[in-house]
Structure formats: structure tokens, C-alpha cells
Amino acid sequence: SASGPSSESTPEQTRSHSRTGMDPDSIRRGIVDHLRYSIGRPAATLRPEHYYRALALAVRDRMQDNRVASTRTSLELGHKVVCYFSAEFLMGPQLGVNLLDLGIEAAAATALAELGQDLDEVLACEEEPGLGNGGLGRLAACYLDSLATLERPAIGYGIRYEYGIFDQEIRDGWQVEKTDNWLVAGNPWEIAKPDVSYRVGWRGYSEHYRDAGDVDRVRWVPGRVLRGVAYDTPVQGYDVRTCNVLTLWSAHAVDSFALAAFNTGDYYKAVEDEVNSETVTKVLYPNDEPEAGKRLRLLQQYFFVSCSLQHILHILDDLAGTSVRALPERFAVQLNDTHPSIAVAELMRLLVDERRLDWDEAWAITVATFGYTNHTLLPEALETWPLAMFDESLPRHLEIIYEINRRFLDEVRAAFPGDEARLRRMSLIGEEGGKTVRMAHLATVGSHAINGVAALHTELLEHSVLADFYQLWPERFGNKTNGVTPRRFLARANPGLRELLDATIGPGWLTDLDRLRELEPFADDPTFQRQWREVKRGNKARLARYVHEHTGIELNPDWLFDIQVKRIHEYKRQHLNVLHIVTLYHRLKQDPDATIAPRAFVFGGKAAPGYFLAKRIIKLINAVGERVNNDPDVNRFLRVAFVPNFNVQNAELIYPAADLSEQISTAGKEASGTGNMKFMMNGALTIGTLDGANVEIRDEAGPENFFLFGRTADEVEQIKRDGYRPADYVDGNPELAAVLGLIGDGTFTHGDTEVLRPVVDNLYRDDPFLVLADYAAYLEAQERVSAAWADSAGWTRMSIYNSARSGKFSSDRAIAEYCDDIWDVGPVPVPK
Ligand code: GL4
Secondary structure, eight states, X not given: OOOOOOOOOOHHHHHHHHHTOSSHHHHHHHXXXXXXXXXXXXXXXXXXXXXXXXXXXXHHHHHHHHHHHHHHHXXXXXXXXXXXXXXXXXXXXXXXXXXXXXXXXXXXXXXXXXXXOOHHHHHTTOOOXXXXXXXXXXXXXXXXXXXXHTTOOEEEEEEOOSBOSOEEEEETTEEEEEOOOTTTTOOTTOEEEEEEEEEEEEXXXXXXXXXXXXXXXXXXXXXXXXXXXXXXEEEEOTXXXXXXXXXXXXEEEOHHHHHHHHHTTOHHHHHHHHHHHHGGGSBOOOSSXXXXXXXXXXXXXXXXXXXXXXXXXXXXXXXXXXXXXGHHXXXXXXXXXXXXXXXXXXXXXXXXXXXOOOHHHXXXXXXXXXXXXXXXXXXXGSOEXXXXXHHHHOHXXXXXXXXXXXXXXXXXXXXXXTOHXXXXXXXXXXXXXSOEEEHHHHHHHTOSEEEESSHHHHHHHHHTTTHHHHHHOGGXXXXXXXXXXXXXXXXXXXXXXHHXXXXXXXXXXXXXXXXXXXXXXXXXXXXXXXXXXXXHHHHHHHHHHHHHHHHOOXXXXXXXXXXXXXXXXXXXXXXXXXXXXXXXXXXHHHOTTOOOOOEEEEEEOOOOTTOHHHHHHHHHHXXXXXXXXXXXXXXXXXXXXXXXXXXXXXXXXHGGGOSEEEEOOOTTTOXXXXXXXXXXXXXXXXXXXXXXXXXXXXXXXXXXXXXXXXOOHXXXXXXXXXXXOHHHHHHTOHHHHHHHHHHHTTTTTTTOSSTTHHHHHHHHHTOTTOHHHHHXXXXXXXXXXXXXXXXXXXXXXXXXXXXXXXXXXXXXXXXXXXXXXXXXXXXXXXXX
16 A cells, blocks of 8 residues: 555556657647546636646646656665655645746646647646745745755655645734635645555553563553545656655544444444544644644644654565664654654654564664754744643653653763753753643654754754753754755746846756856846846836735835745844834934935735734734825835735745845844745845844855844843843934834824734833844944945845855755765666
8 A cells, every 4th residue: 555666667657658748749638638537627618727727737647757767766776765754844836846847837838828828827826735834834845845856765744734824814904814725626736545544543541461472562542543644746856857755644534433333323423523533634733822732733743743654664564575673774754843753752652562672672763763853942932742631642652751751861860960950951851830741852862863954043052952962962963054945936936037047157057056156257247237137127026016916005116125024923023124114204204305215115924813913013014004105205215015925926926026135033033044045046135133044144145245233142142131121222212212102102003002002012111032122233234225225236246146155045955965964865866
């Protein structure tokens, strides 16, 4: 049932090869066949969405040929496979990138044209799979792209949520959440595999017994059982035959339950069981909300991890003569944050209880198999589960965690005798505020490699959150700075730049992004500069059209486009950006003769539905925008737009249109950021703090091509230690006082003094992310931006340098490092 090694291709498969040719004729035939046999609608009623589905299926057919060849090559030749465990994969629209990867964009456009259809219109029909919250989920998707492109055998494992991240609407300036029913129109990319199915237990108790060899054993007797079914989506590499797979698990009732209930006449009980089981994979949880008591979330995590590990062991079983002891030689499993970290206990259970290995051997296999990537230092995002809830849900796993902890703490005791405080700090069980299971500690103890996602973040990890673990095992820690795929975020998102790059430095840069350095000699060339500006202006006009269509707001593509798009969070400080806008507003209103370089401020991002202040910040942005955009005193110089429903699809329009990228988080809080890299590649200059990957972006771009401001991570800590008093900054700065006054006094809210009060009060009283402490430095940096913008040739040179020096931030570089340093997986070319 699991994907074992494939047999030699049959004559049918050989024939089907010509059916899946890459020329316009074959593609047109593929579309026509799918319209007839897969979609089955009368020709007269066909609309673009039907052509979308038919083309998607035709493209999938071509990928499946590559998929079959890839599986055969990697399994038959005995190569190691990367398994990327992630609760989120924010894949974005698939058709465009798949056409690019297969090299059939032009052929598909021709084929569609012959059928009277326009490729762009057809592409726009795709409903994007939003199975992630933001950066973490999108990173997983970029990594799948690079794994395939670098020809590394890999499987992504995750959850097939029926509802992904909510759709955001803006009504009267407020965020309104709409359910994301992304599967209603069907998903042409996935292949359901009902025969790839595993049972997953839940609750119950564990039972101690003696086996036939008189050895003490434990078995778990679950109180409930679910069934997980695999849905496979092919992941094509760029310009290679390699096609990997994303396997997402969907929850169902166990058939025999239904049958038993039916036989006793309780048919409705059986249906109810199916309904209850399916809730497990019903919905993606938004992050940034209190984790407490979300039992269903723990079940989601355990459910997908258990299915995935069982699948991996099944593949091993299928490989004749391969013992479970060879697991770490054949599979590297990466834990994307702590969400899948229950895998450490589950693999131990599978090896010790089910495969009957002794503990030490099982533990050696487990640690050799797992790697753990940490993605955040924010205490509220470090997962812990209340012990009582954990015990009720996964009683056998808790026993296993206790045993892991007992042995681990013995090791700590031996290394640091008499250090009781250290034992308490390092324990897998937290004692403060009720007992909890600390998932970051479980992931760390169970992995041979632990990494952060940017140099600064790894450094802070080693010296704060995981300092005790770093002292015990320094050799296990390392940095892997994030990267993003240039296929989607450069070639697809910015066709104008792609063309200019091809014409200027020749092909090849898309898989070797360091080659963008070859642009540097053109940085001051007037002809090239003019072409560069034309591309940027085209992108800005494209975004302006989109913004107008979705908000009614008009933006002038000749203005400076100043953009901040990312999840809305206090630490990301969208409100600092707003304070700058209100300052400009205030100056223009104070002095009717004042002029400033005109700017369009663009925002986008979702707030977690339960995050009160983040939702007020959205209201703040829209309220200020409404006033600014409609006031003739200022709207000649300032416009503010909030793009609703920031997602992968509109992100591809937004990044290429930016002149200025806002990366203004409080230093030490943003683990890496990846939007910062997407902006840089597309030629935006960054205004930013020394946080996350900004530090490395500035190093690469050169400090003269980056607008730096703000307190460093050390200074932030120092200020907090000294007792931060935000009110002092207001008292010492009349302009800041006036700006906060305008926000609080109803100027932007039709006289309502309550709506924005919580934002002002929070800043004045607590300001946990030092917005006010960095305000003056931010304004000063923005003045430098305006001065630089006035020199068009100088700005263009800096823009070119930013793109030219963005090669490090390709996910190809990041994935090559993971493969070399953690996974030990090399390229496995699949013959064409
Ligand atoms: C995040 C970080 O907040 C973000 O800085 C980082 O770029 C991303 C990928 O490593 O991971 N961590 C969590 S949690 N969500 C994120 O987006």
C-alpha cells in the first residue's frame, strides 16, 4: 500500500509518455481530454475555471511521469530521503510555478490561445491552499521547492486542513474573518490515496505485560482510534526531472467502528463517529493566540506525526531486507518548530512497544533521525501542554517522556553535579504555574541537530532560551539562515525583471542566484538604470491597479512605494510605521507651505482572530488612511492603503512593487523574517532594525544601501532591565505627544475617542516592544530615505545593488546547507 519501489514501465506507460508531451499540441490535447473525461461539461458552458482545472490536470499528468521516475530512482538506488514534518505548508497557487518548473509556460499559453482562452485569466481562477499562518508555513513551501530543484529526494508531511487560514475582509476599517473553504471547487493537484492509511490512537491507558520471551513490555490500549488517509501533491523541481511529494493526512473514522455500530443497529452513532473524527483535520489554528487547553490542536499534531512515522516505517519494511535499525541511514526527519515534536515520543513508542527494540538502541535511532528547527524566541509561542490534559490524551507518550526525562536529567546531573536549579530549568516537565510538558525541550533532547533561522536568532537561542542545552551539547547547535525561492518570488512574481536579467547576464541565475552579482557593473549605467526603473514602474502600476480594484484607493506609480506586509503583531510594530505617517500628516497640517516627497504607504496582513490589539492596529491603519486619503491638504503627498487578505497570490504583486521595505520589528523579536528577502531580491531598499535576517541583509547589501535605525537586541534588554518608562519619551518629545494626541482625540475616527484608545494607552503605559523608544530614530531614518529618494540615479543604484547581492537569500543556499550539515543527503539526478 505504501509507495514501494515501482516496477519497470509497462508499454502503457511508455505510450502515455507521448500523451504527456511538452509541446503546445500535446498540451492542447491534454486540456481537451480532461475537459471531456475529467470535467465533463457541455462545450457551450465552459468557462475559464474549467480550463484552469483541465490545464492543471494536464500539468499534473506530466509531473506524475516525473514523480514515478523520481520514486524509482531514489528508492531503488537506496538513497536517503528528507522528511520535512510541518503543521503548515503555505504553498500558494500551483499552476504558474508548475508551468515554470516544467518549462512549458509559453506552450501552455499557446495551447490555451488555440482554445480561445487567456493564460493569465486561467491562472487567476486558482484558489490558493492557505494551509499556513505566515512565514513559518511559507518557509516550508520554499524548502520543498528547493529540495526538488536541487534533486534531493524529499517528502513533506503535514495536515490536509479542510479550512486553511481565514479570508480577511475589511469592513469599516475592521478585520472581518471569513472561512476559507478552499476545497469547494475541488483540488486538481492532489491525488487521494485511500489505500495509504494508518490508524492513530488517542486516550485510553497503558498495559504492562510479559511477552513470549519473558520480557517486560508495555502496550497502549487507546480509548479512541482514528484513521488517517494520505493525499499526495507532486512537487516539481525547476528544470530537472525530480518531482517530490507533499503528503497531507486527512482524518476519518475507523471503518470497523462504523460497521460494529451498524450491526447493533446504531447507524446514527456510526455517522456521528465519522463526523467527530473528521473534525481533527477540519481547521488550521491561527497562531498568536493563547495556546492553553487546545486539546484538538494536540490531537492534530499527534495525528499527522503518527501517520507520517508509520508511513516511513512502512516504506522501510517494503524495502526488502532493510531493518528498522537502518532508519537514520535512509531517512532524515526535520521538525519544523515544536508543532511536530511529539514525534520524538511517538517514534520511541513505535520502536520500543511495537518493534520491541530495547530502549538504548531505540533512543540512538531516534536522536540520529531527528533535527529540530526553532523559529521563535517569544515565550508565548513556545509550546507547552498542561500535564493533566496531556496525560488524558496520550497516556503512554507521557510515560515515555518521563523515562526520556529521567535518563536525560541523569546526564545533566553527571555533567553539572549539584546544580539543582539547572535541572529544574532543563526538565521536560515545567513546574511553574501548574505542571506542563515543554515541547521545545522534548524536541531539543530528541534531536542530533538544533538550529535557529538567522545568525542573530541562533546566537540568542544559544544564550537565552536554550542556553542550558547549548552548554551541554554545543556541537549539536548551528545556524541555518532562512531563504526564499527565486522561482516564485522573482521569476514568476516579476516577469519584467526576469526578462531584464536574462537579457543582461544571460540565463542560469534562477538556479544560481549568486550570479546576480554580475549586475553590479551595470549599477551606474544610465541605459540599464532606465530599464531598471521602467520595470519597477510597471510593477507599481500593476499593484496600483490591484489596490484600486480592491479598495477604491488611487496610488500614483511615480511616488515612493513604502510597504509593510506581514502578520499584524505588536512586535512587528506596524504602529510605529503609523506614527511616522501621522507625524507627516501633522507637519503638513501645521505648515500649509510644507512639501515632502510624495509617498504611498501600503500595508497588508492578517491579525489572529483573538488578538485584540492587533485588530485595533488594523483599525488604526485604516482610520488614518481614510482621513489622509480624503484630505486635500495632505493627499497630494500621502496616501495609505491596506490591501485586504494578504496571501501568497497578492504577495506576488506586492513585493516587486516596493521601493522601500519596512522591517521594523523590535530587535531580538523577529527570528528571521523572509518577506525582507523577497523585497530585497526585487530591488527594494530596506528600512530596518538589527533584527533577524535584517542583519545579514545589511551585511550583504552593504551598510550604505540599507537604512538602519533603532536599539540593538542588547540595548532593548538593557532598557527593560533598567525599568522602561515609555511616558518619559512622550514628555521629552512634543511632536510625539502631539501625534499620540491626534490618534487619541478622534481626529481619525470621526470624533470617537474610544476606538483607538487601547492602542495609545498601551504605548503610553506599557509599550512592551519599545515603539516610543525607537520613534525618534525611526523618523530620522525616514528622513534619510526621503533624501536618498530625491536622487533618482543614486536610489536606482542602491536598488540594483540590493538585488545583485541577494543571492545568499535563495532557499537553494539554505537547503544545500541543511543537506550538507544536518541531513547528509546529496543530489540524486533522475535521468531524463
Ligand atoms: C516564524 C518567525 O516569526 C519568522 O521570523 C521566521 O522568518 C519564520 C520562518 O523561520 O518563522 N516563527 C513563527 S512561530 N512564525 C514565523 O513566521
